[in-house]
Amino acid sequence: MRALVVEDDKRIAAFVRRGLREQSFAVDVAHDGDSGLHFALTETYDVIILDILLPERDGKSVLKAIRADGVTTPVIMLTAVDSVRSKVEVLDMGADDYITKPFSGSELLARIRSIRRRATGQSQAPFNAADLVLDPASHQVTRGDRKIELTAKEYSLLYLLMENAGHPVTRTMIIEQVWDRNFDSFTNVVDVHMSRLRAKIDRDFDRKLIRTIKGVGYVLTDED
């Protein structure tokens, strides 16, 4: 799999590149808009990570040029808090998702997984982790042969965990994805909802699927 990172800050570019390499991506890095556009138009990628504030040519204009050329590669925009006001605006520009700085590597990777899942048309395919199944088509969650009733928030939470099964999900990600906020002022909300979800998913089973990663967030995994 190939990824293009267009980011002028070399430290951020390096850390994104490292994270992607660990997930076995082949990564090209461009430090300005013009060379980023050149890469995007001449090579084929599975995902493009595009900063909005760039020298030479800004991210929005690169995005426009890419889309005008008929390139449909999923694009994730990197934004500072101030540069983009809503998801709608980013999507209107033709991007597939956005992530606000500062972000963690696991957040970015989770976005990539989610986007690739949509891009490859698997969004309605059920998730499996051990005997836990989440079916997006019917909104049904079962463990073994037992049906589990979840609230809307718990369902979204579990969806996020299963979409990123085996990979950590941070609190920031949870707040952004489940509560559609780009701020994190009530972390205890996440903890309480997570503990209720865990009660429903794991309490009556020997095999615990959801684990806490202290200081980071949570992970759903069927490995020991």
Add this chain to the structure above:
Amino acid sequence: MSSPTRTRRFRGLGFRLTVWSAAVLCAAALGTGWFLYLRLQTGLHKQNDEFLELWSKDFTSLVAQDPGDEEKIKSELQRETSLADQTSVVCRLLRPDGEEVFRSKTFPKHGRDIGAIIAEAREAKGRVETWTARGESSWPHLMTAEAVRSRGRLRYVVETGYHLKRTEWTLRNYRMNLLRVLVPLVVIGIVGGWLLARKSLAPIADMTSTAQTISRASLQKRIPVKGSGDELDRLAEVLNEMLDRIQESFERTERFSSDLAHELKTPLTALKGEVEAALIGDRSADELRVIIAEQAETYDRLNSMITDLLLLARKAPDAARPQFRPFDVRDCAHEAVDTFAPLAEEAQVELSAAYPDRPCEVQGDKSSLCRVFSNLLDNAIKHTPAGGRVSVEVRAGEKCTITVRDTGRGIEPEDLPHVFERFYRGDRARSRETGGSGLGLSICKQIVENHRGSISIRSQPGRGTNVTIELPRAPEHGGPGA
């Protein structure tokens, strides 16, 4: 160098006030004097006229008594005019051919043609129009002439004159007196005007010098209010009120900056402490992992606080409005209750909600308005002890009204006016323990105001708190951006 100062002085309000008051005073005095002078002059002339008429009648009747006896007439006239000398009456008797029969001693050489006088007297009924004769003497005479007829024939013409010495003297005297009064009056006008201007402008000068001394460091200074209740007092009050607001805003900014520094310093100190703890001594990988995890949480807290601050700093409601779309406020209430129900349950607080059946649509940014609900519910639940109640109510009236009530600890009256201020926490220790950054209500207020709404809070310590938000409703069938 001095010319700008001089120009300023002559253009100054004080200078202009002085000139104007002096000019008005002089004009009034001059006008009054001139008017009285004219009246006096007219009065005197009229009096002289009447006097002259009387004498003219006297002389003509004297002549007409016995027109044949010239000697008798001459002696009579002589007697009359010499008696009249003190009263300054003169007389001349002419025959129609112009020959002078009698001339009193002080009769002026007025130089007017005798023939013309006789001709005029012949035509006139009674005495002729008076004229003023200026002879060699310094005082003029008021002159007239009258015909004396006997049996329809013109026998004599009597010229009578009245010495204007007294009149002229009176008028001249009056003019002199007027001047004697006017000159000091002008001086008084200028000095008085200057004093008046100085006195009335003194408060302005005070204001100017006070305002000059007010700087960032001495914002507590105020312009003195005299208490006279005049316009300048009002101006001073208005300026003082403005200074109050400026001072308040300065102090708020300064408090905010120092609070901000303090708030940032706390997590940074924690981070530094954790790093040092990790570096000192032998620690197992597990111990290090725990320390780093704590650091990660501190980073998150810092990050969320900075995000909030950026949100607060970004006060550009007009720029954000084009993105506003209509949405149902009930959705936010619903989501907030879903989110906080588990927390309320854990805190053993009863959480209830009431919405109308119909949608309550407002124009705005749903994500931020939902955050207002979250913040308010979060606060309410945190500050309500077990067994208490928290309720959310949405009402769709002319406006969309949202009320969050709790039966919690309440807010002390002295804290109440400050709860919307950034970093304001009534009880710092307890609040930090419950995880608040002290920005929540400021953010709520800003979001609500960006949506042209209003937020208010009422509270009774020990009884509970009510927060009420009013938002303008979206037009019924308005599309996005309508």
